Amino acid sequence: MHDYHVHTTYSDGSLLPRMVAAAEEAGLDGLGFADHCNVFGTEGARAYRNAFGFNLDLTHERRRRAIERSRDRTDLRLYDGVEMDYHPDHEGAIEDFLADAEFDYAIGSVHQIDGANVHDREHFAALSPAEREHAVETYVERVCALLDSELVDIAAHIDIVERNPALRGLLDEGxxxxxxxxxxxSQTVPEINAGRVTREYGDFHPSEQFLETLLAEGVAFTIGSDAHEPDELLACQDRLAAVVRNEDLPIVELDV
Ligand SMILES: [Zn+2]
Ligand SMILES: [Zn+2]
Structure with a gap:
């Protein structure tokens, strides 16, 4: 199994060698580092990068050297990937950065809706039902724009709004x-994302219901634990291994 989506201290995860050790313990064949990266030119985005220390736009070459060093010490196939924040207003900046950085692959993510992080429970719980529905509508528009842009190889957690109890259940068949x-x-492939499978939400992204629609359309998937800690990576391995064994679920590996 190739897990294309883990984080390290180059964004909000654990030390890179610890993630490699966990992947070895889990018996993976490949591990892809997809640290958060944001290149939006706005003041708000700068403040966000500063606050959370999402610096891969500045440190990706350093991380690349660390990955190269780790490759000498493991039989795992290690990938130099990235999880890019996506917004349609910043496609030019994303395209220029990705062309320059030359990662093995890019994952694209919509993490913000109208300036609020999708994980922000208080923000969305305080909205009216109509405003929440509008937020989910905006989210779907952004995901479709990400897929149309062809800027990335993988689309991350395509129904991430389900993680937030205030937005859960608002995605419908339409x-x-x-x-x-x-x-x-689109050439972009979605992932089976295990980021919340062992936590309160308890399901993969996409949800079981959404998955049925996608499978009927012939969509294939990559695997991503979205682990930030070694324990998280290990905790979801059995669930991910069952996904890979499921012959009704097409899992693909990237051609990189
Ligand atoms: Zn994400
Ligand atoms: Zn992630």
């Missing part, structure tokens, strides 16, 4: 079909 149609027209 949204599923819009995203499925955008995937059918």
């Amino acid at each position: 949204h599923y079909h819009r995203i499925a149609d955008a995937l059918a027209d």
Whole structure:
């Protein structure tokens, strides 16, 4: 199994050698480092990068040297990837950065809706039902724009709004079909993302219901634990191994 989505201290995860050791213990064949990266030119995005220390735009060459060194010490196939924040207003900056940085692959993510992080429970719980529905609508538009942009290889956690109890259940069959149609027209592959499978949410992204729509459309997937800690990587291995064994679920490896 190739896990294309883990984090290290180059964003908000654990030390890179500890993630490699966990992947070895889990018996993986490949491990991809996909640290958060944001290149939006706005003041708000700068403040966000400063606050959270998301510096891969500045440190990716240093991380590349660390990955190269780790390759000498493991039989695992290690990938130099990235999880890029996506917004349609910043496609030029994303495209220029990715062309320059030459990662093995890029994962694209929509983490913000109208300036609020999708994980922000208080923010979305304080909105009216109509405002919440509008937020989910905006989210779906952004995901479809990400897929249309062809800027990335993998689309991360395509129904991440389900993680937030205030937004859970608002994605409907119509949204599923819009995203499925955008995937059918795109080179970008979605992932089976285990980021919340062992936590409160308890399901993969995409959810079981959404998955049915996507499978009917012939969509294939990559695997991503979205682990930030070695324990998280190990905790979701059995669930991910079952996904890979499921013959009804097409899992692909990247051609990198
Ligand atoms: Zn993410
Ligand atoms: Zn992630």
